[in-house]
């Protein structure tokens with residue numbers, strides 16, 4: 001605990017838009033410790049999703065370093081970045097992004113299966129993780145048979161199955177009511193503590209940001 005897990009140095013990101021260039025991130029530097037829980041705040045359009053995608057290796061900065069445990073993921077080729085992501089990072093979106101044709105347990109097992117484990121073992125581990133998020137009884141349900149709060153719990157289960165060192169979340173509670181927001185935060189904070197997972201959560205919700213260790217405001 002308390003070592004730097006993530007260390008970003010002078011990240012720059014500019015988008016080409018129709019008739020102008022839009023600089024979204026300008027010489028942004030910050031670090032995140034192992035197990036630390038951070039909120040990413042700032043007005044709509046300030047670059048929260050852009051930063052999360054760069055941290056996940058889903059997008060590249062124009063310049064700057066994105067170091068995980070001292071290794072700069074910007075320097076990896078596309079395949080190695082995808083492998084890095086599968087192994088080290090969980091991602092949770094506002095609208096769960098679960099696969100509609102697959103059951104809850106299959107959705108949770110998928111990242112493990114994709115990383116090379118047998119289907120049988122992947123499903124076995126997925127069952128244990130669904131138990132952790134209190135959804136064992138719903139393992140056979142498809143996403144459209146689950147409530148919004150349940151879907152987000154399946155999305156959390158999927159994000160932790162590969163035992164990531166960090167989970168990045170983009171407005172994960174944007175579609176939940178107050179009670180489900182509180183349940184969601186209780187669950188992710190417990191998991192973060194038990195498994196020493198860092199959290200980086202982009203949010204507009206004070207009921208989310210007030211529960212985190214530190215806020216990074218991207219104005």
Ligand SMILES: Nc1ncnc2c1ncn2[C@@H]1O[C@H](COP(=O)(O)OP(=O)(O)OP(=O)(O)O)[C@@H](O)[C@H]1O
Nearest residue numbers: 015016017022024043044045046047048049050051
């Ligand atoms: N692929 C792209 N091409 C051009 N411009 C983009 C692209 N992606 C994002 N932008 C622009 O970059 C800015 C930052 O977008 P981003 O999605 O990171 O904001 P955000 O802070 O997540 O906003 P919100 O709170 O609304 O989700 C916006 O002005 C957006 O229009």
Ligand SMILES: [Mg+2]
Nearest residue numbers: 048049050170
């Ligand atoms: Mg966004």
